[in-house]
Amino acid sequence: MILAKDKNAKGAYELVRSLQHRFVDGLNNLSAKYGENRPFEEVIWYRDEGTHGGGSRFEARDNVLFNTASVNVSQVHYDDMEEKQLQSATAISTIIHPKNPNVSSIHIHISLTCLRSGHAYWRVMADLNPAIVFEEDKTSFSEAIKDLAGITFEEGTAQGDKYFNIPALNRHRGVVHFYLENYKTTDEQADYNFALKFGQGIIDNYLEITENAIQTRTSFSVHDIKAQLDYHTLYLFQVLTLDRGTTSGLLVHNQNDVGIMGSLPSFINKALLKSWAQKVETPQDILVNSIVEVIDDNGIIDENTKEKLATVVREHYKKYPESLKYQASGNIIPSTVANHKK
Numbered sequence: 001m002i003l004a005k006d007k008n009a010k011g012a013y014e015l016v017r018s019l020q021h022r023f024v025d026g027l028n029n030l031s032a033k034y035g036e037n038r039p040f041e042e043v044i045w046y047r048d049e050g051t052h053g054g055g056s057r058f059e060a061r062d063n064v065l066f067n068t069a070s071v072n073v074s075q076v077h078y079d080d081m082e083e084k085q086l087q088s089a090t091a092i093s094t095i096i097h098p099k100n101p102n103v104s105s106i107h108i109h110i111s112l113t114c115l116r117s118g119h120a121y122w123r124v125m126a127d128l129n130p131a132i133v134f135e136e137d138k139t140s141f142s143e144a145i146k147d148l149a150g151i152t153f154e155e156g157t158a159q160g161d162k163y164f165n166i167p168a169l170n171r172h173r174g175v176v177h178f179y180l181e182n183y184k185t186t187d188e189q190a191d192y193n194f195a196l197k198f199g200q201g202i203i204d205n206y207l208e209i210t211e212n213a214i215q216t217r218t219s220f221s222v223h224d225i226k227a228q229l230d231y232h233t234l235y236l237f238q239v240l241t242l243d244r245g246t247t248s249g250l251l252v253h254n255q256n257d258v259g260i261m262g263s264l265p266s267f268i269n270k271a272l273l274k275s276w277a278q279k280v281e282t283p284q285d286i287l288v289n290s291i292v293e294v295i296d297d298n299g300i301i302d303e304n305t306k307e308k309l310a311t312v313v314r315e316h317y318k319k320y321p322e323s324l325k326y327q328a329s330g331n332i333i334p335s336t337v338a339n340h341k342k
Contacts, residue, residue, distance in 0.1 A: 004077035012112035070262035101228035102217035131231035159330030232265035257310035
């Protein structure tokens, strides 16, 4: 895999790989202490056979601790294609769905986009996603966000609350949200340090929250499992109908569909998902019904289903490009797809 030549892109790649290993090492430690002691497994993918980068994702193999979990790092670049607006995009994007319904899921995304014009900016996201809310987890994560965000706290939480809102269901995905889009100051090194410190701190906080939950919430009921299934359905609904990052990734290329769909849980409530088709505006109801059609009656989201879902979403927005207006955003709508064009 050929990596980007730009020094900022190189630095960003070192940053996201260090965060990836920090998180995977911590999750593997939890697996050794409380699960099957089965480490995450690395899967490599290539963009244009590696000419334009690619990525590495670590997937959970411990079926005691994890419903599904993936810690993804990627770097795509066009060093040999000067006509492209984008020079490079480097990211870590991770979602952890624990098996115990009393342990929260987490989503983290940190990336650096470098344009050929010389402009470069960070995207920094983190959100806590419990199926069943425990105030101690919510408080701990919120305080960690506040401490790590510093002067960006108000902007980040306001944008996060906006981005993760689900208008059709009149609720949010997650209970604590942080999102900075197009983040850049006059000090490149300070921006780098902020992204690194934020990522390290959020990872460490989540590992602490998770270990405490595993130790203290050892039993759960059928009702708890049902609550988790319904929440996972909500998560899939938000990702596939609203999440701009997911949609943009699918529209840019089709060489990492399973990786892009790595945030999806293993099972969902198909009947509940189908009922939400009537709550969205046309043509998004077509999208929801198309999503439902490729999921089997047991609600299993396996690798084959992920590939079908990626195709459904991609083809929907190609057919109905005007429906991109329904995608989530903070205060700034990123030009991700346009950046990959000439």
